[in-house]
Amino acid sequence: MxxxxxxxxxxxxxxxxxxxxxxxxxxxxxxxxxxxxxxxxxxxxxxxxxxxxxxxxxxxxxxxxxxxxxxxxxxxxxxxxxxxxxxxxxxxxxxxxxxxxxxxxxxxxxxxxxxxxxxxxxxxxxxxxxxxxxxxxxxxxxxxxxxxxxxxxxxxxxxxxxxxxxxxxxxxxxxxxxxxxxxxxxxxxxxxxxxxxxxxxxxxxxxxxxxxxxxxxxxxxxxxxxxxxxxxxxxxxxxxxxxxxxTADVIWDETVIDAKDAAGFNGIYEKCLAAIEGNRRDGKGVLMDIRIERLNPELSDVVDKIDSGELLELLQDAEKGEDSFVWVHKLHFSEDVVIDRGNLIKQSDFYEELFKTIEQYDDLNEPLSPLFLHSQARRYLEVLSESEREQLVREAEQLLLQQLTKT
The missing domain is CATH 3.60.21.10 (Metallo-dependent phosphatases)
Structure with a gap:
């Protein structure tokens, strides 16, 4: 043969x-x-x-x-x-x-x-x-x-x-x-x-x-x-x-942590540690992004620790001497806030126009151009994929609605 x-x-x-x-x-x-x-x-x-x-x-x-x-x-x-x-x-x-x-x-x-x-x-x-x-x-x-x-x-x-x-x-x-x-x-x-x-x-x-x-x-x-x-x-x-x-010696990865049942900082910290251990590869390095979702907005102390970078530094400190490291490259979070669009539209015509504008919005070039055209910044940027552009719009919408509906 x-x-x-x-x-x-x-x-x-x-x-x-x-x-x-x-x-x-x-x-x-x-x-x-x-x-x-x-x-x-x-x-x-x-x-x-x-x-x-x-x-x-x-x-x-x-x-x-x-x-x-x-x-x-x-x-x-x-x-x-x-x-x-x-x-x-x-x-x-x-x-x-x-x-x-x-x-x-x-x-x-x-x-x-x-x-x-x-x-x-x-x-x-x-x-x-x-x-x-x-x-x-x-x-x-x-x-x-x-x-x-x-x-x-x-x-x-x-x-x-x-x-x-x-x-x-x-x-x-x-x-x-x-x-x-x-x-x-x-x-x-x-x-x-x-x-x-x-x-x-x-x-x-x-x-x-x-x-x-x-x-x-x-x-x-x-x-x-x-x-x-x-x-x-x-x-x-x-x-x-x-x-x-x-064949890779260093692997890029990402993981999502559901923080819905976390009662405080220690709960979030333990979930992050578990995610790190779950992604460790024998003999290889891992650079990982962690996204914490459904975080209770009432846990203001936890939010502050993430915003300030303290939680990220804590996670990174333990990996500096590891050969099979899992280095948390980025740490993101989103709060567990439910926005009732229908109720907001009933409250004001403003919200109806806002949601229509968001749904029809498809041009990120203009707001991003100062960054991508900057002589120094553009050296470190890559063109955003379609999924990344969609995610950017979703996160901007969530942030805007959270600010508008704060009491």
Whole structure:
């Protein structure tokens, strides 16, 4: 039976600067700075352990187009580890590390094949004669907006066909619409597996054939939540098997605490401690956001301790010396206040107009523009997702109504 085994990863973003996180304790920030490198080492350990035939990297090996010497040297050394075991590597460059970048380049060992700026075919042949064709291209420049999928050939002349593409699945999100494609475009090529990159959340677009975004192997901010890793893929004459491997050294997470039955500060504190212990990972670090919901507004002393940051500091102090830390990055809360819209509308036409305005409000650009256009602030901001914009409007509505209905 013909068979081939490989590891699929993408979006390594080596040497990511972890913008806006320097306020973290020095040891935790340094751990986070090293995490993209550690994730790569973890992946290569797994590739060697599982004796894969080759590794495919679907773009954005480096975080920036300057490709720091340190990042290149680290990647080269990891590739050399694979070379010692006879494991090949097939890689494409994406929008972050495109070929048009002007940077000093380091030579890589012969087991590594980087695709050039045109769609090309790489050939891999096992000792038993199993033949694999891999198809892909590296971004010649940062902004690749054309439908490059149309340049990919149909899969013929080999036992297995694998496509590498760093691009945007049309209609899925607003995340950088580079090298767009439709699902039917990929399926029509007749490949056995599509190794995608660009989206930092793992997902299967199809299972016949497998069309896979592995996500990034290491989360870099609170939008990149949960387990991060890569996929081990087995292709055989009878089909494909895909299994996920965890690689992240530091995990971003979030949790919600229901404070409805909490009678005081100690009750809230104990719930937070339980949430921390419940999210601790052996040997890994965790950066976690906690949201306390349905907090009794009559517990003014508790509200004051949260508002002042004292509860957050208390939770953080206990984690400073932990190797398997759970660092509470942010602590939010909402009070258990029920707003009766119908009754408010009966009281005044003002509320009816207010609610209509809120429901029809869909433009946050104007109020947010002073922040996002600020020369210094915008360096530390990312574009808000649709869900984040909706949440921002809901929280603003809740705050406004609480202030208006205070007695």
């Amino acid at each position: 013909k068979q081939v085994k490989f590891l699929h990863t993408a979006d390594l973003h080596l040497d990511s600067p972890m913008v806006g996180l320097r306020h973290l304790p020095k040891a935790i920030f340094q751990r986070l700075q090293e995490s993209t490198f550690k994730a790569l080492s973890n992946m290569m350990d797994e590739a060697i352990k599982q004796k894969v035939d080759f590794v495919v990297i679907a773009g954005d090996l480096y975080d920036g187009e300057d490709r720091s010497i340190r990042a290149q040297a680290f990647l080269r050394n990891e590739m050399a580890r694979l070379a010692e075991k006879g494991i090949k590597v097939f890689a494409i460059h994406g929008n972050h590390d495109h070929l048009g970048a002007q940077s000093v380049a380091i030579d890589f060992p012969d087991n590594v094949r980087f695709f050039n700026g045109q769609v090309e075919t790489a050939v891999y042949k096992k000792d038993d004669g199993t033949l694999v064709h891999l198809y892909g291209f590296s971004y010649p420049e940062r902004h690749v907006m054309e439908r490059w999928i149309e340049k990919y050939p149909r899969g013929v002349g080999a036992d297995f066909h694998i496509g590498l593409l760093h691009g945007h699945f049309e209609g899925a999100s607003d995340h950088g619409k580079y090298a767009p494609f439709r699902l039917s475009d990929l399926i029509d090529k007749g490949y056995d597996y599509w190794a995608l990159g660009h989206i930092h959340k793992k997902s299967f677009l199809s299972e016949q054939p497998y069309i896979v975004y592995p996500g990034n192997p290491q989360g870099r901010n609170r939008k990149e939540l949960g387990d991060k890793g890569a996929y081990i893929v087995n292709l055989t004459d009878s089909g494909a098997e895909v299994s996920f491997i965890e």
